[in-house]
Amino acid sequence: MIKALTLLNDKRVRDWIYQIALVVALVGLTVFFVRNASENMVKAGIASGFDFLWRNSGIDVPFVLTDYTRASPIIDLFWVGVVNTLLVTAVALVLATALGFIVGIARLSSHWLLSTIAGAYIEFVRNIPLLFFVLFWYFGVIAALPAPRDSVNVFGVAFLNNRGLTIPLPDAPANFRWALAAILLSWLAHALVSVWARRRKDRTGQDAPMLAIGLVLIVIVPALAATWASLATRWDIPVLRGFNYRGGFVIIPEFVALLAALVTYTAGFIAEIVRGGIQAVPHGQVEAASALGLRPGRILRLVTIPQALRVMIPPLTNQYLNVLKNSSFGAAIAYPDVVSLFMGSALNNTGQAIEIIAMTLAVYLVIGLAVSAFMNWYNARIALVTR
Amino acid sequence: MKTMILTAAATVAMGASLASAQQLAPSPTLDAIKARGHIECGVHLGLPGFSFADDKGEWTGLDVDYCKALAAAVLGDAKKVKFTPTSVQQRWPILQSGQVDLLSRNSTITFSRNASLGLNFQGINFYEGQTFIVRKATNAKSAADLDGASVCVAAGSTEEKNASDWFLERNLKVTITNFQKNDDAIAAYDAGRCDAYTAGVGALAGQRAKLKVPGDHVILTQPISNDPQGPVTRWGDERWQLVVRWVLNGTIAAEMLGVTSANVDQMKASSKNSEVRRLLGAEGNFGATMGLSNDWMYNAIKQVGNYGESFERTVGMGSGLKLERGQNQLWTKGGLLFTPPFQ
Structure with a gap:
């Protein structure tokens, strides 16, 4: 007894007790909430549990990249939504970063017109709600495109109208799998060759002809593989019948509109981050570099950008996470993302709000954490190494 | 002897407590209202x-x-009601979580809503049939002509599934595009995104006015479904469900019995029809049985009118929609509406 009491005088023991008590309380609270909710739901006659995921979905989706059909279970509908969310997020990230860099650098330009236009764009974008952008692009895109009968004909194989861009689809994808494997192998080879070339340069000071190697491995081999695959495959070419083109794959206008909205909106914010990052590099660095005889292009590439990136990465991570979360605005214009499909159609058909909302939250959480983890890793990699 | 005294005392106590207050099943919803x-x-x-x-x-x-x-039946005043607008997606959670006492928003009765969402439909106040609105230029005469069309619809509605099932059964291919709200779907249809928008005949009659040029569009006459719609409550609280069900029955019974907002005073005072007298509280204690005042249906008819009056004023010939009574006519006049007797 006495011994136990003296143990309490030890700060480490006390800390442990507090920690354990906190964990027990948290677990207890969670268990209480879950049990309370499920008991009340049973009382209110609301179905619960995750069985519904294996029930037939019966929901038609106009934009599917997996092998989902309306006869598939609801869990497949969920994956369709996740894939569509990832697709629009990934493409928007790349394009928004590119556009943001261009606008941000234009903002710093000494050319008056260029920097004023960039400045006006940034101010305009940052002061307008995203929903407006989404609807503006959506009705803009639909209004700008012709009806199916007057489609824009792209070489007789692809057709653009207000139902989307209908593109041909290969009948058998096997050839494309081989082509994809060849492309990935050739890119891997390029990565290995460049590592070898850098080591050799460190050792002997000799340059390898990396430009030529890169051209062959990154451009020519993949181009050949893709050409071979598309020539060796029979294509399902869309034809106009009745209301619209039949066959092929349709890139829906909702995707284009949401993508355009996310890119133009986020680019405004990224541009400011880029400008801030570049301006954060002390001017003395640039002067020192030019005193050493570096040319402006190399100063930008070797001195300014590496230091600017360190400032830019953390706020850029925030913007990337915003793109992911903002992609849920697609629900406003019928883009079949996870919110629209799973929290819209599936929730209404099954009524299992708690499970469905929890799963949707988990999707955003997992993707968001993955994006942050990648950005943190990248940030650590480019961080200033002090010796 | 002791036993006898105890028994007598218990009987007296029981009688006294029964007499002191009329025993009603507890109803948290009514109490809260x-x-x-x-x-x-x-x-x-x-x-x-x-x-x-x-x-x-x-x-x-x-x-x-x-x-x-x-509201007139429960609180004596038809104005004592607060309306909460709900979207297709919000409606069930709002009712399930108790934010509203009931839903009255043209929602279709289905098995799974009844069986697994914890919802009870308390009757039918509108027999709806789903159909399509298309541009006149498409020359579509019936839903079967819509092969290959794009259809705009509100996600999670019965219309979404009805349309999908109907075209699948007939081996017709349509592209269904799901919007969050009916208004979003209509706007997209109007902008040319879809060849057709689908909703009930009654709903479309009203929604048509939201199009830029309503005259350019035509509503297909043949419905593809039968969608009975009515007020919805959540499971539990039987007495509240009773009130919701019988006020609806009461408005239909009033039309059946010829009680209108104009003649309700006279009917209550001098009708010789005992069902009328029971309905209006001149005889019996139907209102009190549910914990309401006995002139519950009198107030409802006096202030709002019977079902037929309401129909004509809101969707019928007295309104902009100009809907025929059709299936929503009393069964005695060739429709589907009926009510169990007030006995």
């Missing part, structure tokens, strides 16, 4: 003829009228 002084009624976001707020914020429509009649 009486305490707060108004009914919380969930309605559609904006569907002309059914639930629609004008520029002064006054709600009108068939579904709105039902809630007003309910």
Whole structure:
């Protein structure tokens, strides 16, 4: 007894007790909430549990990249939504970063017109709600495109109208799998060759002809593989019948509109981050570099950008996470993302709000954490190494 | 002897407690309504003829009228009702979580909503049939002509599934595009995104007015489904469900019995029909049985009118929608409406 009491005088023991008590309380609270909710739901006659995921979905989706059909279970509908969310997020990230860099650098330009236009764009974008952008692009895109009968004909194989861009689809994808494997192998080879070339340069000071190697491995081999695959495959070419083109794959206008909205909106914010990052590099660095005889292009590439990136990465991570979360605005214009499909159609058909909302939250959480983890890793990699 | 005294005492006590207050099943919903002084009624976001707020914020429509009649029956005043507009996706959670006392928003009765969402449909106040609106230029005469078309629809509605099932069964291919709200789907249809928009005949009659040029569009006459719609409550609280069910029955019975807002005073005073007398509280204690005042249906009919009056004013010939009674006529006149007797 006495011994136990003296143990309490030890700060480490006390800390442990507090920690354990906190964990027990948290677990207890969670268990209480879950049990309370499920008991009340049973009382209110609301179905619960995750069985519904294996029930037939019966929901038609106009934009599917997996092998989902309306006869598939609801869990497949969920994956369709996740894939569509990832697709629009990934493409928007790349394009928004590119556009943001261009606008941000234009903002710093000494050319008056260029920097004023960039400045006006940034101010305009940052002061307008995203929903407006989404609807503006959506009705803009639909209004700008012709009806199916007057489609824009792209070489007789692809057709653009207000139902989307209908593109041909290969009948058998096997050839494309081989082509994809060849492309990935050739890119891997390029990565290995460049590592070898850098080591050799460190050792002997000799340059390898990396430009030529890169051209062959990154451009020519993949181009050949893709050409071979598309020539060796029979294509399902869309034809106009009745209301619209039949066959092929349709890139829906909702995707284009949401993508355009996310890119133009986020680019405004990224541009400011880029400008801030570049301006954060002390001017003395640039002067020192030019005193050493570096040319402006190399100063930008070797001195300014590496230091600017360190400032830019953390706020850029925030913007990337915003793109992911903002992609849920697609629900406003019928883009079949996870919110629209799973929290819209599936929730209404099954009524299992708690499970469905929890799963949707988990999707955003997992993707968001993955994006942050990648950005943190990248940030650590480019961080200033002090010796 | 002791036993006898005890038994007598118990009997007296039992009698006294029975006499002191009429025993009613507990009803938390009714108690809450009486305490707060108004009914919380969930309605559609904006569907002309059914639930629609004008520029002064006054709600009108068939579904709105039902809630007003309910307020008149429960609280004696048809104005004591607060309307909460709900989207297709919000409606069930709002009802399940107790934010509204009931939904009256042209929602279709289905098995799974009844069986696994914890919802009870308390009767039918509108027999709806789903159809399509298309541009006149498409020359489509029936839904079967829509092969290959794009159809705009509200996600999670019965229309979404009806349309999908109907075309699948007939081996026709349509592209269904799901919007969050009916209004979004209509706007996209109007902008040319879809060849057709689908909803009920009654709903479309009102929604048509939202199009830029309503005259360029035509509503296909053949419905592809039968969608009975009516007020919805959550599971539990039987007495509240009883009230919701019988106020609806009461408005239909009133039309059946020829009781209108104009003649309700005279009918109550001098009708020789005992069902009329029971309905209006001149005889029996039907209102009190449910914990309401005995003139519950008198108030509802006096202030809002019977079902037929409400129908004509909101969606029928007295409104902009000009819908025929059709299936929503009394069964005695060739329709489907009927009510169990007030006996």
